[in-house]
Amino acid sequence: MSTLFVAQAVYEAMRTHGEETYPHECCGVLLGNPGPDGWRVTEATRTANTCTDSARNRYQIAPIELVRIQRIARDKGLEIAGFYHSHPDHPAQWSSTDLAEAHWLECSYVITAVAQGKATVTNSFLLAGQTEEDKRFEDQAIEIEG
Numbered sequence: 620m621s622t623l624f625v626a627q628a629v630y631e632a633m634r635t636h637g638e639e640t641y642p643h644e645c646c647g648v649l650l651g652n653p654g655p656d657g658w659r660v661t662e663a664t665r666t667a668n669t670c671t672d673s674a675r676n677r678y679q680i681a682p683i684e685l686v687r688i689q690r691i692a693r694d695k696g697l698e699i700a701g702f703y704h705s706h707p708d709h710p711a712q713w714s715s716t717d718l719a720e721a722h723w724l725e726c727s728y729v730i731t732a733v734a735q736g737k738a739t740v741t742n743s744f745l746l747a748g749q750t751e752e753d754k755r756f757e758d759q760a761i762e763i764e765g
């Protein structure tokens with residue numbers, strides 16, 4: 620199993636974000652650098668959920684916002700390591716929509732379950748595969764770094 624290394628402040632910020640937007644989904648982008656044994660996430664950027672009508676069920680980050688984030692990350696010497704979102708009153712497991720809308724191969728997708736407004740389980744999934752056709756989510760361990 621691969622591992623996602625996340626700075627403690629980032630881990631907490633993701634979970635807090637999910638609590639703040641409850642009962643709607645939150646979403647954001649994870650920034651960091653690739654290490655020998657996996658991404659090391661050192662920053663997270665909150666993004667607006669553009670699907671406000673169905674924010675309970677799905678999330679989407681506007682492409683133009685993604686381009687802007689990528690530029691800011693590059694200026695800091697960071698790369699997009701993955702994405703995070705919350706599942707209000709649903710388990711921290713990916714949905715078929717999550718997989719369909721995930722396009723960044725070898726990046727991490729982190730999901731936090733928020734039950735009754737409180738963040739519970741946080742899981743990470745690596746988008747594995749070589750192409751859009753054979754992409755799949757693989758369970759990933761999360762290691763929190765102080």
Ligand SMILES: [Zn+2]
Pocket residue numbers: 676677704705706713714717730
């Ligand atoms: Zn989801």
